[in-house]
Amino acid sequence: MRRVLLVEPGYKNKYPPLGLMKLSSYHKLMGDEVHFVKGCVASFRETTWDRIYVSTLFTFFWSATMQTVKYYLRAVRSPENLIVGGVMATLLQSDIEKATGVRVLPGLLDRPGILDSDSTVVVDGLIPDYQILESIEYEYPVRDAYIAYATRGCPNRCGFCAVNKIEPTFRHYCPLPRQVKGIEDVYGPKQDLILLDNNVLASRSFKRIIGDIRHLGFERGATLNGRMRRVDFNQGVDARKLTDKKMALLATTAIRPLRIAFDHISMRDLYVSRVRLAAKHEVLNLSNYVLYNYTDTPSDFYQRLRINCELNEELGTQIYSFPMKYIPLTARNRSHVGPNWNRKLIRGVQCILLATRGMVSPRLEFFEAAFGRTPEEFETIALMPNEYIIHRRLHENNGAAEWVDIFHSLTKPQRRVLYDIHADGRVTEAHYKRTTSPRFRRLLEHYIEADRIEAARRT
Numbered sequence: 001m002r003r004v005l006l007v008e009p010g011y012k013n014k015y016p017p018l019g020l021m022k023l024s025s026y027h028k029l030m031g032d033e034v035h036f037v038k039g040c041v042a043s044f045r046e047t048t049w050d051r052i053y054v055s056t057l058f059t060f061f062w063s064a065t066m067q068t069v070k071y072y073l074r075a076v077r078s079p080e081n082l083i084v085g086g087v088m089a090t091l092l093q094s095d096i097e098k099a100t101g102v103r104v105l106p107g108l109l110d111r112p113g114i115l116d117s118d119s120t121v122v123v124d125g126l127i128p129d130y131q132i133l134e135s136i137e138y139e140y141p142v143r144d145a146y147i148a149y150a151t152r153g154c155p156n157r158c159g160f161c162a163v164n165k166i167e168p169t170f171r172h173y174c175p176l177p178r179q180v181k182g183i184e185d186v187y188g189p190k191q192d193l194i195l196l197d198n199n200v201l202a203s204r205s206f207k208r209i210i211g212d213i214r215h216l217g218f219e220r221g222a223t224l225n226g227r228m229r230r231v232d233f234n235q236g237v238d239a240r241k242l243t244d245k246k247m248a249l250l251a252t253t254a255i256r257p258l259r260i261a262f263d264h265i266s267m268r269d270l271y272v273s274r275v276r277l278a279a280k281h282e283v284l285n286l287s288n289y290v291l292y293n294y295t296d297t298p299s300d301f302y303q304r305l306r307i308n309c310e311l312n313e314e315l316g317t318q319i320y321s322f323p324m325k326y327i328p329l330t331a332r333n334r335s336h337v338g339p340n341w342n343r344k345l346i347r348g349v350q351c352i353l354l355a356t357r358g359m360v361s362p363r364l365e366f367f368e369a370a371f372g373r374t375p376e377e378f379e380t381i382a383l384m385p386n387e388y389i390i391h392r393r394l395h396e397n398n399g400a401a402e403w404v405d406i407f408h409s410l411t412k413p414q415r416r417v418l419y420d421i422h423a424d425g426r427v428t429e430a431h432y433k434r435t436t437s438p439r440f441r442r443l444l445e446h447y448i449e450a451d452r453i454e455a456a457r458r459t
């Protein structure tokens with residue numbers, strides 16, 4: 001019997017670590033003793049493990065992940081016994097190997113013998129072990145759900161997406177009944193069905209998949225214990241492939257929300273037509289990842305958010321927008337700035353979302369209050385000192401009003417200077433001292449004063 005430790009780095013995440021849950025099933029099947037921990041916990045490295053697995057997620061979690069790997073290195077006899085897998089491990093394999101000397105397993109565990117040469121078990125095909133989640137204090141927001149795949153991979157190759165590197169082969173059908181029943185038999189029925197498919201609409205077996213979903217108790221209007229059940233293709237569906245027929249099929253399930261991507265304003269007509277299609281089939285609860293900081297502009301981003309609110313007013317839909325900042329596939333932090341954005345505009349979006357508790361209101365009236373009534377107003381808000389954006393009510397009649405006034409009176413060259421300053425980072429005393437125009441100086445002074453208020457608030 002081997003002693004095995006499964007580690008998920010300490011960052012916050014919504015979904016339980018499916019890969020580790022399957023590894024737990026694998027090692028329990030092998031008769032091994034399995035423990036699970038989230039983050040760096042001293043008691044778990046005071047003993048020696050036969051094997052430690054560390055899961056990885058986005059590459060921008062590089063620091064937290066490397067810190068975790070290094071933390072547990074002394075709890076194995078040799079670095080070879082510490083195995084790293086998952087998304088970041090696939091994208092940055094050699095970087096991790098160079099930095100730590102551990103064993104990195106890229107891609108999926110979808111063949112036998114990857115972990116133990118004499119084993120015939122395919123880890124990826126195992127029923128995930130939900131029990132390990134009970135052993136930690138961290139509560140994943142998604143817990144009472146079957147987490148499964150009806151397909152794997154994606155036939156497309158969008159430039160900003162890592163799917164074809166992680167799951168290079170598109171599998172049209174992965175039997176859901178086996179996965180769902182397998183979980184139910186051991187852990188009892190779950191409320192919701194979360195499907196991690198990357199592009200289910202590209203599947204030749206789409207009709208069969210929908211049939212499976214319905215037969216598993218997730219037909220439209222289905223309830224469990226008096227509560228509505230929910231099917232969520234959490235990676236979204238591809239608007240280009242959403243035909244009337246496929247929409248009609250989706251509408252026979254308990255899908256909520258229906259997630260459709262709206263990555264660029266050039267997709268406007270297609271996107272709007274697909275939302276109309278959903279409304280026609282009475283699928284009214286929609287959700288929309290709005291990619292920004294890629295090749296888009298701030299105006300393009302604003303318009304996409306606004307279109308969702310306008311569609312809600314017109315069609316009676318509830319489209320919730322989730323701005324998603326683009327970060328290059330292999331970036332080790334989140335500092336990337338797209339060609340049409342600057343640091344302040346990006347921070348401005350984050351401050352607006354802080355003020356609205358992370359929500360983009362589906363109602364036009366509240367959206368306009370937060371993001372402005374026009375793309376120009378949005379840009380003005382996003383350029384304001386952060387403190388003025390986050391605590392808008394508090395400052396709107398004094399500091400913020402004066403700042404807006406001066407901002408509107410800036411000459412074109414002065415605006416360019418302001419953008420250059422923001423491209424560099426924060427407004428500092430040095431910028432202020434270098435400026436000769438009294439009005440421009442006063443504008444810069446607002447940033448310095450607002451930073452002081454923000455700093456005092458934090459202490």
Ligand code: SF4
Pocket residue numbers: 154155156157158161162163164198199238
């Ligand atoms: S369609 Fe979606 S999953 Fe497929 S490559 Fe593009 S972004 Fe990735």
